[in-house]
Amino acid sequence: MNAVIVQYGVRLSLLALVTVLVQTAAVSQVSLLGVTADLLPLIVMSVGLLAGSIAGSVMGFATGLLVDLALLQTLGLSSLIYVGIGYGAGRLRELRDPAHALIPVAVGAAATAIYQVGLSVMLFLLGAKAPDGLSLLRQILLTVIVNVVLAIPIYAGVRRLLEPLLPYDPRRRRRRAYTTGGLSPISRG
Amino acid sequence: MYDKKVRRRRAVLVSLVGLSLLLLTAYFGESAGGPLRAIQRGVLEVLAPLEDGASRALKPARDLFGWFGDTLHAKKERNALRKENAQLRMEAIGKQVEDRQIAELKSMVALDQKNGLAAYKAKAARVIARSPTVWYATINVDKGSNDGVHVNDPVVTGDGVVGKITSVTGDASLVTLVTDQSSGISAQVPNTGVSGIVEPAVGNPNDLLLDFVSRSSRIHAGQPVVTAGSRSGRLESLFPPDIPIGVVTKVDQQEVSLYQRVHIRPYADVRRFTFVQVLTRPKAPPSLVARNQSGPARAGKPSAQLP
Numbered sequence: 001m002n003a004v005i006v007q008y009g010v011r012l013s014l015l016a017l018v019t020v021l022v023q024t025a026a027v028s029q030v031s032l033l034g035v036t037a038d039l040l041p042l043i044v045m046s047v048g049l050l051a052g053s054i055a056g057s058v059m060g061f062a063t064g065l066l067v068d069l070a071l072l073q074t075l076g077l078s079s080l081i082y083v084g085i086g087y088g089a090g091r092l093r094e095l096r097d098p099a100h101a102l103i104p105v106a107v108g109a110a111a112t113a114i115y116q117v118g119l120s121v122m123l124f125l126l127g128a129k130a131p132d133g134l135s136l137l138r139q140i141l142l143t144v145i146v147n148v149v150l151a152i153p154i155y156a157g158v159r160r161l162l163e164p165l166l167p168y169d170p171r172r173r174r175r176r177a178y179t180t181g182g183l184s185p186i187s188r189g
Numbered sequence: 190m191y192d193k194k195v196r197r198r199r200a201v202l203v204s205l206v207g208l209s210l211l212l213l214t215a216y217f218g219e220s221a222g223g224p225l226r227a228i229q230r231g232v233l234e235v236l237a238p239l240e241d242g243a244s245r246a247l248k249p250a251r252d253l254f255g256w257f258g259d260t261l262h263a264k265k266e267r268n269a270l271r272k273e274n275a276q277l278r279m280e281a282i283g284k285q286v287e288d289r290q291i292a293e294l295k296s297m298v299a300l301d302q303k304n305g306l307a308a309y310k311a312k313a314a315r316v317i318a319r320s321p322t323v324w325y326a327t328i329n330v331d332k333g334s335n336d337g338v339h340v341n342d343p344v345v346t347g348d349g350v351v352g353k354i355t356s357v358t359g360d361a362s363l364v365t366l367v368t369d370q371s372s373g374i375s376a377q378v379p380n381t382g383v384s385g386i387v388e389p390a391v392g393n394p395n396d397l398l399l400d401f402v403s404r405s406s407r408i409h410a411g412q413p414v415v416t417a418g419s420r421s422g423r424l425e426s427l428f429p430p431d432i433p434i435g436v437v438t439k440v441d442q443q444e445v446s447l448y449q450r451v452h453i454r455p456y457a458d459v460r461r462f463t464f465v466q467v468l469t470r471p472k473a474p475p476s477l478v479a480r481n482q483s484g485p486a487r488a489g490k491p492s493a494q495l496p
Contacts (some may be wrong), residue, residue: 003412024318024329025240026247030254031460038321054201061205067310070240071320071327072356075225076212083205116322119391123324126217128370129391136392139323145468188301 008055008165015161016063019043020070029045035142040067040111042151044082046109046158048089049104050166056086073125081118085111108151109144116140230358233329240317241331255461270320273453279452307341309429312336316463317361323392326369326459328352332467333360341427343468348457349433350374350416351465366459367434368394375417375426376434377458380406384417387434387453394459397435399451404442406449412437414453 019039028036040063048056075152089107092098120136216225240294315332330339334357342354344364350492352366365372368389377384383406390396399414414437435453442449 021236021239021243022247023321025243026251028319028321029244029316029460029463030251032254036319036321036460040321053198057202057205061209064209069229070236070318071325071329072226072229072233073320073325073327074213075216075229076209076214080206080209080213083202083209087202119322119324124369128324128386132390132392132396135390135396136323139392 004165008051008162011161011165012055012059013062015043015047016059016066019063020066023067032146033062033142035139035146037146037150038115038143039150039154040064040078040082041085041111041115042147042154043158044086045089045107046104046155047085047162048157049093049098049107050159050162051090052094053087053090056088056090057083058086060084060086077119077122077126081122084118085114088114104155105148105151106176109148109156111153112144112147113140116185133153162176199442213222226356230356233356233361233363237317237329237331237333237358240329240361241315244315245319248436309470310337311466312338312466312469314338314344314362314467316465318462322433323368324370326352326366326372326389326394327355328364328366328465329380330362330364330465330467331360333358333362337469338362338467339469343428343432344465345432345468346457346462346465349435349455350428351457351459353463354467356408364465367397367455368459374428374434376411376414377417378414378437379431381406381408381412383408385448385451387414390452395454396438397453397455399437399453400448402449402451404447404449408437408440408449408451410437410439415453 022139023039027039030036044056044060044063047059051059060082064077064082065075068075068078092107117140118149120140120154212225219225300490312332314332314336316328317331318329320327328434330344338354340354340356340357343350344352344354350367352369352372355364355365356363367374367387370389370391372389374387375384376387379398383402385399385402388400390398399408402408414434416426416428416430416434418426418428418432418434432457435455437451438454439452440449441452
């Protein structure tokens with residue numbers, strides 16, 4: 001059990017570090033539709049969806065802290081929002097057990113929107129200049145659209161990385177239940 | 190068993206939220222030289238070589254994606270540039286005559302250029318990291334105090350001013366761009382005597398605002414805006430004079446305000462450059478040295494200096 005937790009920790013730490021480096025050194029420097037993609041909410045929501053609320057919130061905190069440290073941003077702000085995103089995605093998995101292939105797209109869009117709106121509200125409350133509302137809304141919507149395109153590959157990548165350590169995978173479990181027939185309600189009687 | 194799980198989950202959530210709030214409060218409460226900011230600079234120092242390596246390694250992929258975006262805009266940009274080129278050619282012919290006259294006059298009055306661009310030394314720097322949000326318009330560059338870079342040094346590209354240095358470590362620096370919500374630059378419209386402060390339109394990186402311009406001042410679209418570079422008094426400008434900032438695109442006459450809002454399109458596209466130039470002074474004047482010790486200001490902590 002302890003070995004699994006250590007492996008989890010190592011993989012999630014590496015994932016957070018590599019994501020922050022790739023985001024700041026490459027992805028943020030490529031403009032698509034006038035905005036840049038933001039991988040961090042997608043990674044945090046993927047970990048939450050796959051590994052649950054505790055792993056999701058810890059990943060959110062670590063990723064937020066790392067990006068705030070690396071870019072000399074207001075410390076604690078990104079962590080606070082990402083903790084909420086990771087926890088929310090994890091609770092969705094624990095309560096609803098979603099298995100639809102498009103769930104990462106919907107949750108990725110929600111995570112991106114929550115991060116962008118949350119950051120805007122928090123910074124405004126902390127005394128930042130008032131934004132140009134329509135332009136900011138446009139930026140947020142375009143970032144959500146770009147992130148929606150990336151949600152599936154990012155989720156698949158995170159699943160591939162964490163799969164050996166996951167207790168079970170909702171999609172795999174359901175597929176097996178159907179093909180063997182042993183657990184299907186139709187086969188009863 | 191279930192209760193234990195629930196308790197553990199809630200305890201983790203409350204701990205992490207509490208820790209985040211604690212960090213946030215401590216960060217806002219401490220001075221510019223406080224321990225949290227020192228930790229941030231330490232992390233920047235450690236991550237800078239990794240970011241530099243990642244930036245170089247991922248350049249081909251970045252260029253590939255950038256190529257698609259650039260191609261989409263290329264045709265539109267080409268037509269606009271052709272039009273602008275024709276206009277500039279006409280202006281350049283007229284300016285040549287004026288330049289000759291100005292050169293003669295300068296030599297006559299021995300114009301002191303010590304505080305102009307001649308007083309600065311340009312250091313080329315590579316962009317190694319960039320903030321992904323519109324709220325933090327910052328970049329990290331691979332030149333630091335070991336290369337003679339100081340806090341508040343102006344940063345430019347071939348197109349014009351892009352920002353200033355707000356934090357320095359040995360081999361890397363943080364540049365706060367003109368589109369960052371904490372940015373402000375004293376600027377003027379050449380040949381009109383109109384001056385004001387250029388501030389960002391937060392949320393729109395393609396738009397800047399020239400604020401504090403009197404309603405009686407006549408400004409129209411197409412006029413260039415440059416740094417004012419005021420040198421008088423105790424609060425001298427951080428930027429040398431006459432560095433291009435952008436071009437006026439629209440003027441809003443607000444009925445309830447004493448000032449008009451002048452919209453500017455920055456010459457430098459702050460999301461596309463890979464290299465910048467940091468204008469370093471061989472020896473920072475005493476007023477700047479005093480300021481450097483106070484460090485950068487972020488949201489909610491406006492700087493007490495003339496931008």
